[in-house]
Amino acid sequence: MSNLTDFPNINLIEEQACDWIVKLEGDDPPSAQVIAEFNAWMKQSPKHKSVLLSMTETWGEMEVLSGLSIAPVRPSKRSELRRKIYLPLVMLAALIAGVGSKFVNLLTTVSRPVVGIPVLAMLFTIGLSTWYLIDQPITQNNxxxxxxxxxxxxxxxxxxxxxxxxxxxxxxxxxxxxxxxxxxxxxxxxxxxxxxxxxxxxxxxxxxxxxxxxxxxxxxxxxxxxxxxxxxxxxxxxxxxxxxxxxxxxxxxx
Known part of the structure; x- marks a missing residue:
């Protein structure tokens, strides 16, 4: 008898969540078929919901969930701070590193307002060495x-x-x-x-x-x-x- 447990592929789930955010954020309201497919995906695993909520909270796209069968959570101060400070840097690093048009399109969609040229120049001067800050564990209240x-x-x-x-x-x-x-x-x-x-x-x-x-x-x-x-x-x-x-x-x- 095997005691092995299959854990969800978090990278695949994050990629799928990106796809859904881009699809739901389009200029036209999602069709009934798209909403049905989205709800089916959400029901496949509790991890789908947690990853999607985390991504929409982090990038300030809670309105994506409006009208759908998902209750958005209130954005935390940590997420707001990280979005306002690091989002332009994420965009710049993604463009330079060529991580893929899908991710860049997502960042472009959720990055309101537009980053000015002086800010981009400053970020470029800082360099990609600061990219690691995005993935560092964040400690709240120790x-x-x-x-x-x-x-x-x-x-x-x-x-x-x-x-x-x-x-x-x-x-x-x-x-x-x-x-x-x-x-x-x-x-x-x-x-x-x-x-x-x-x-x-x-x-x-x-x-x-x-x-x-x-x-x-x-x-x-x-x-x-x-x-x-x-x-x-x-x-x-x-x-x-x-x-x-x-x-x-x-x-x-x-």
């Missing part, structure tokens, strides 16, 4: 997350390194007296830079793991946490009790 099958690594403000396992989420809050990490779900590994004045605290539900300079992992489940210490020591606080874990310690707490 929240880091991964989807299923994803892993990520982040260097925090103090130099400590955070590794996120698949389907995990943490919130980082640093102050002058404390380094607080909230593990909202999943598993995270921390390589902590020593700072005696600011303890490094990881919260998971009503449990707290405290370290000064060490390396350890915390795995949060629905009703318990697992802590693995690979270097140094950590204090584990549960309500009024405190446990001290040393290297290679592995605790499952319920």
């Amino acid at each position: 929240v880091y997350l991964t989807n299923l099958g994803e892993h990520s690594e982040h260097t925090l403000d103090d130099g400590s390194v955070l590794w996120l396992n698949s389907n995990s989420q943490v919130e980082v809050n640093y102050s002058s007296s404390k380094r607080k990490i909230s593990l909202l779900k999943g598993e995270a590994h921390f390589d902590v830079v020593p700072d005696a004045e600011r303890p490094f605290e990881v919260y998971a539900g009503n449990r707290m793991v405290k370290a000064v300079g060490t390396a350890f992992s915390v795995y949060r489940l629905d009703d318990r946490i697992e802590v693995m210490v690979t270097e140094g020591k950590v204090d584990l606080a549960i309500m009024q009790d405190t446990l001290i874990l040393s290297p290679e310690s592995h605790l499952v707490n319920t």
Whole structure:
């Protein structure tokens, strides 16, 4: 019996979503047949809807969904900022790199207002080296997350390194007296830079793991946490009790 799971081809879905945005954004209203085909495509997979909503939100084309059987979401401040600042650069890079007329046509369709010559000159001077900014993970309110099958690594403000396992989420809050990490779900590994004045605290539900300079992992489940210490020591606080874990310690707490 096979345990393999087929995951959707995200690149193909994004290409199909681009096609639909271009088709629905045309000068003439879409025909009943086009709308029926669009709705059928949307029902094929929940991923189709999420990708389309994400693309229309990012490029400011929420009106594409007007009159269709899709409820647009309110554009976030992040999307508005990224659209206003980076959209002209995306257009320029796409034209120079020759990524394909389909994508360029989409960007041309959604890029209102027209970019002026001085702006284009400035963007050309900046160069395509800034293109990578578009694809960098964006952190909102110091929240880091991964989807299923994803892993990520982040260097925090103090130099400590955070590794996120698949389907995990943490919130980082640093102050002058404390380094607080909230593990909202999943598993995270921390390589902590020593700072005696600011303890490094990881919260998971009503449990707290405290370290000064060490390396350890915390795995949060629905009703318990697992802590693995690979270097140094950590204090584990549960309500009024405190446990001290040393290297290679592995605790499952319920």
